[in-house]
Amino acid sequence: MTSAAASHVVCRFSDEVETSIEVLPGQTVLESAIANDLPLMHQCRSGTCGSCMAKVVSGDVEMRSGVATSLLAREQSEGLRLLCVSDAPSDAIIQFDYPSTSSGPVKVNAFVDALDWLASDVAHLKLELAEGQWLDFTPGQFVRLRVPGTNDWRSYSLVSSEQALPKLEFLIRCLPEGKMSEYLRGDAAVDQVLEIEGPFGSFYLRDDMGADHIMIAGGTGVAPMISMLDTMRHKSGRKPKTLLSFGCADESALFFTEELDLRTFWMRTLEVRISLDRIDGDSEYAEGNPVNAIQAGDVNEDTVAYLCGPPPMIDAAFSHLESLGLRSENIRAEQFLSSE
Ligand code: FES
The missing domain is CATH 2.40.30.10 (Translation factors)
Structure with missing residues (x-):
């Protein structure tokens, strides 16, 4: 039986299929979807993995206050919500960027x-x-x-x-x-x-190969970038102009340089810049961080950006790229949150 106070939430998928669920007071939108056998992507159920992200199209879906989540403040202001920690105080329509047929994990x-x-x-x-x-x-x-x-x-x-x-x-x-x-x-x-x-996770390569790409990675945050670069390389058609800015603490912490050289050989539209926080003596690398290595001439209003690294790097990269004229909706980010 449905409570009179339940909210009616329409889940709209990327293949334009819509499914409605009733969300009871005190129940998260994800809990309600699971109770209704609607297979929404999710994993941690605690607001940290980002898998259950959706965008509010209309109505109110509110993240619970006091819950630490991986969603950036700017993502919230753009209408993105993590459904495992969100209530639906009113009827709403939410949008997913994966199809209803997605088989899930x-x-x-x-x-x-x-x-x-x-x-x-x-x-x-x-x-x-x-x-x-x-x-x-x-x-x-x-x-x-x-x-x-x-x-x-x-x-x-x-x-x-x-x-x-x-x-x-x-x-x-x-x-x-x-x-x-x-x-x-x-x-x-x-x-x-x-x-x-x-x-x-909702951090993945989108199909906008016509736009220039900027990738900013700190440490092992380079992993998803390489997966994306290798996928671009295997796609037929024009490869986007891509700039990967990769940062590590110092030369002893630097890794994968030969792998990156190989990618620039395979994909002639790729440029790699390496920055090190600390440099002792002569070095072929720049001293600094991978965010500041991106300059005004590297971006245009259609550039898309992918960021992966620790939260301070993500925040700094967002601010820097926006100050250079990048649109916030063209910036996608994955924060490293240690579970160790
Ligand atoms: S399931 Fe991980 S953030 Fe919601």
Whole structure:
């Protein structure tokens, strides 16, 4: 039975299919969708992963106050909401940027193919899906990996693209006492099985190949950018003019430079700029951060931008790009929030 105070929320998908749900007072929009067997994308249910994002077209959908979420203030002001922490105080229409037919995340197993250390705290984990298993994803999205022998899951963006399937690759920043970090530094070995769940997230390459692209990445935030670049490279047709600005702390923390050189060779419309926070003596790299490496001449009013890194870098990049004339709706961001 539906309460008289329930709100009527229309969920509109990118394939123009619409489904209505009743959201009861005290119930989040996501809880209501699940209760109505509507398979909306979600993962953490706590406002941190960004998977359940939707845009309010009309009416009121309000995020609960006092809940720390991964949504940026400017994204909220543009009408974006995380439905796992949102109420619907009035009737509303919300829009999803994926189709109603989206199959959502799956759980699969994969074998460890290789584990390389690119820097003292950056691991390059290469997996291969178990026979008969498959995982579709869009470049830029992330999956969860279960730490073997525990019930703990950690989220990582894929550095590989769909063209590499059944191979999957990740760049993992290891922290001193992180559980995944302990596994990688200790027990990880070739042929071990890892459980994967995904894909998740609304940070992915959009189909606007006619526009110039700016990518700003801090540390392992370069992973989704490489997945996007490799996908662009494999697409037929014109490649967009793309500038990747990549930053690390210093030369000892820098990694993947040969991989980036290869991408500039493969994709002639790509320029890579590397910035280091600290430089000792002579260096071929610029001292500074990857945000300030972007200058006025690098952008035009149609440029689209992808940002991935820690929250302070994302905030600084938004402000800087907007001050250079980029439209906020053309800026997409993924923040790193450590679960270690
Ligand atoms: S499910 Fe809502 S933010 Fe993760």
